[in-house]
Amino acid sequence: MSVDFGKVAVLLGGNSAEREVSLRSGRAVLDALLRQGVDAIGVDPKHDDITQLKTGIDRVFIALHGRGGEDGCIQGFLTTLQIPFTGSDVLSSAIAMDKSKSKQIWQSSQLPTAHYQLIVKDHFNPEHAEDILAKLSGTVMVKPVNEGSSIGMAKATNVNELLAALTQAFTFDNKVLLETWITGQEYTVTILNGQALPAIRMQTANIFYDYQAKYQSTDTQYFCPCGLDPQKLAQLNDLAVSAFAAIGCSGWGRVDFMLDTQGNWYLLEVNTVPGMTETSLVPKAAKQAGLEFDELVLEILKQTL
Structure with a gap:
């Protein structure tokens, strides 16, 4: 590894309802950094004193999902300390976390979202x-x-x-x-450095792609390549990049969509700190684009340089 990142803290766990998933994401990221010789430690705001970040930490990889980690709070703390961090800034993190605010911005930008x-x-x-x-x-x-x-x-x-x-x-x-309610198929597009990675179509026997389908089911199917024709895929990628930019997001993230039975796209939400577990969607998309997990983690961390 030619880049010197200095001392890196991976923030994981936290206090949100998504704590368990965040612990898995954070451990996977931390292991990937250590495998590549990065001087990295894990910090869990639920148990660890995060004021320790003020001394000796050069940059932060945020793997906190949900409130406290994805809503602008930790981003504001790190901005105040002038510590570079992965992902979107304070304002765009806060907007993306608030689904109603996201939808208002998309509507004003003439981007499609459900009533x-x-x-x-x-x-x-x-x-x-x-x-x-x-x-x-x-x-x-x-x-x-x-x-x-x-x-x-x-x-x-x-x-x-x-x-x-x-x-x-x-x-x-x-x-x-x-x-x-939109009847149709669910898709997701990972954004990395302003580019759309290969889209994924999710298929579940559940009523919708819920928590159980995401993290517990062995029956959920993921299609990447997603099977769309080139024109429809180009439309999806353009929408994903536009939706991400409209909220002011940067670095990396994931945009979720529904495609209804008439062939219309609807924006669901943006994730500014998506899952990075072994079953997560972003690593699946990156792998299809030729990026192994360890390379993906490093690519995200490079955004802090």
Whole structure:
């Protein structure tokens, strides 16, 4: 390895609902750096004093998923300390974490995203549930605004299901997004240094690509190459790069999409610190592009130079 990165801290774990996945991502990244001779240590904000980063740490690889790690908080802390870090800056991290803010920006940029309504816990009247459902075509996806890994998400096809799903979602967040249900296929595009890596199509027997399908199922299928014709793939890649840029994201990340049965694309969300576990999507896409896991980790870290 010709580049001297100095002392690198890999931030992992943390306090979010995605802690377990983050621990796996962070350990995989740390192992990859150590294999390549980088002077790296793991730091878990849940147990370790992160003020230690002020002394002797030259740069940080952020492998924290969810709140505290992906929402601009740790990015603000590191910016204040003037320590270079991987991924997007404070503002774009915060916007990408807030699914409703992302959608507002995409709408204003004429980028396609499903019809939605934002529900705030303290202002929600259950008597309006039927009207809301009707406005959103009768079937909705319920999503906590600031969670990742499909945590707290559910499909609702009637008022009872919607109220139950909202009750569940409100345990994770006081703001919940209701989106018109899109029937179709789910795709994801990794962005690395401004370029789209090979797209992946995910297929699950579950109702949607949920936490279980992502991290526990052995039946989930991943197609990379994704099987789209060249024109449709070019359209997807352009949308991914545009959506990433519209929010101001940089370095690396992942943009998730639905392709409906009529062939229309819909943006779902941007992940600014995607999973880096052995089953994660970004390493799959990188491998298809000819980048092994260790090379991918180094390529991401180089963005801090």
